[in-house]
Amino acid sequence: MELIDLTLIWIVILGFGVLMYVLMDGFDLGVGILFPFAPNDQARDDMMNSVAPVWDGNETWLILGGAGLLAAFPMVYAVFLPALYIGVFLLLAGLIFRGIAFEFRFKAQQSRYLWDHSFNIGSTVAAFAQGAVVGAYIQGFEVEGFQYVGGPFDWLTPFTVMTGLGVVTGYALLGATWTILKTEGETQRWAWRVTPWLLAGMLGFFVVVSIWTPLSHERVFDRWMSNIQILWMFPLATLLVSAWLYNSIRKRREGIPFVATMALFVLFYIGLLISMWPYAVPPEHTFWDAASDPGSQLFLLLGFLFVIPVVLGYTAWTYWVFRGKVSGQNGYGH
């Protein structure tokens, strides 16, 4: 092994990028998922305004994930995308409809309800497709050489439908806790009410996935059983964080529910990585098999080390600029 394992560095960087995407676009997709259940039109305006200045930056992490995969792990890119062909189309169509809804909804009057649906259905479909991608990753792909050779609907199984619904519920929880943080009055009261239900739903999916995954996927089962002395901490940590979240809702703490939900996502994410490690394209190819040329990895790494902190810096700054409650003071009058 070389002095520095570039591939390992890239796993960390891309892992971080995908996590950033999940956490950031997760809450604004969640706002879209919850949209039709909001108590009134004013609440919908507020919810949309709370994400309008930042959603575009959030979604850029997804493009970084795509381009970064191509750069560092081209095999993952070249297998996942053809394997998930139809799913990727649904994801993109969903993101398109919700994206244009931001601009068009506030310019429409009689047709506004159409853009409400566009925002809601688009967000839900995109979230579901992302969850299905996670499920398909656990499931594995039929690969010969470096190319996908399976059928167009191999990814669509009861298992992936379930992970898809799980992510929809999880994003909705992120969206609800974000709404608690950013709104007040009736909208916030509504968000307080729905959050415990969404938490219960997400924990339900967590239990089902935790039982179903090892039982149907031998790889995962072996990994869990051989590391049982450490892995029991994950369900425990999940329960503790959930209790923290529930408690903060009862005490009407505005910030903690959002933070706790993000912590839950981090836990699930690490759990997933541990279960799948070291496979980039299961069941055969590891991250090291899938890696691009070290020269390319290095060329991009040098830039990333310099640029990513700057990106994080100005992203954080804009969240600071748009801090505080959304209702009443900052409409979509850009």
Added chain:
Amino acid sequence: MELDPVFLSRIQFAFVVSFHAIFPVFTIGLAAFIASLEALLYRTGNPVYEELSRFWTKVFAVVFGMGVVSGIVMAFQFGTNWSVFSYATANFLGPVLSYEVVTAFFLEAVFLGVLLFGRNKVPRGTHLFAACMVAIGTFISSFWILSANSWMQTPAGVEVQDGIFQMTSWLEAIFNPSFGWRFAHFALAAFLTAGFVVLGISAWYLRQGKALTSSRKALTMTVVLMALIAPTQLVVGDFHGLDTFEHQPEKVAAMEGVWETQEGAPLLLFAIPSQTEERNYLEVGIPKGASLILTQELDGEVPGLKEWAPEDRPHVPTVFWSFRIMVGLGLLMIIAAVAGLVQLLRGKLFQSNRLLRLYTWMIPAPFIAVLAGWFVTEVGRQPWLVHGMMRVEDGVTPSLTGGMALFTLVGFVLVYSVVFIAGVYYLSRVMKAGPESFTQKDEDEGTAKRPFSNVHTSLDDAPRR
């Protein structure tokens, strides 16, 4: 009929890219215009610049939104439909596209939020800074994307080992032979596009007697700028063509409709090229014109298409006619811009009704010219994905079936139709409302800053038919 995944994927890619391309080419120029307006506002404090900036920022937001959503598709389409190509070229294209994301997309997306929503939340200097960052971001983005595209036209700095492109020189690959002129040509095209839209809309307001002060200001600024840029584009385009002649002579042969290698080739103004019969019908041309332009000699030799095997030639009629449309519209833009400058210097621009009407009618012209130019360069590259190194049919995803490709093609056409129709509809409403409807006063008063309340009242209360 057997559905061909390669053919359908090509149609799909051409459709998605063509649709996407018209938005960035507009927003790149418009972002620079908005940043200039913000800078002028910062220095002079003249409210007319604020009125203009507010208005064009609204337009920018809609167009940028459409560009973003259609652009996300591009980032994934390489993998879904062209996975072999992606895998083979990942060592170069992967880092280049990733650099585009981290150096450009984040900059645009994040500072756009501040530009659109931050006018009352950040100091004026910071708002100007955000406008500049968005403008710079759009430029950095086009730098990377044109580097990637130019590399596919004139690959350099790589060698193929076991079907994989391995890097030999990053500098040579990024700054590949056709990159410089292509980038300059594209950047000027972006300025021309935004400029002629601003020109056309401002002229329309003037004729309507609407937003007179700001429209005169915008018209003066853009007429001068266009009169400088449009002729420059002709020169840059010529150099770009010479560069293509050196590296992709078969593309130039298709552009000029030259089948037989000849000395003193004519510059064809009109012809109907036939791909199957390898000849042109109804040729009308300037004798020795093509040779003079391409070789600077009246009797210079221009290689004809027959030098290449039929399966290695691009589709000649498409390239030939797209090229003529692009050049024709370019000449029209030069005439219109210079005529405007003359009228401005004579002090008669604002009264030149026919010229103002022409400007309004010419709004689609730069978009059509950009698409035509893009067809010339992309269709002219065929049948190669990476010129001389990888053919189109060798890059397609092996597991892709014709049915799947057709499904997503129809899907994207439907989705984009909705996006486009709605986008044009809402843009036209913003345009009809005009710059005067987006002033600070309206945002401070009215229904507690209800989003777009000003537009609601001025548009939605119009009698319904």
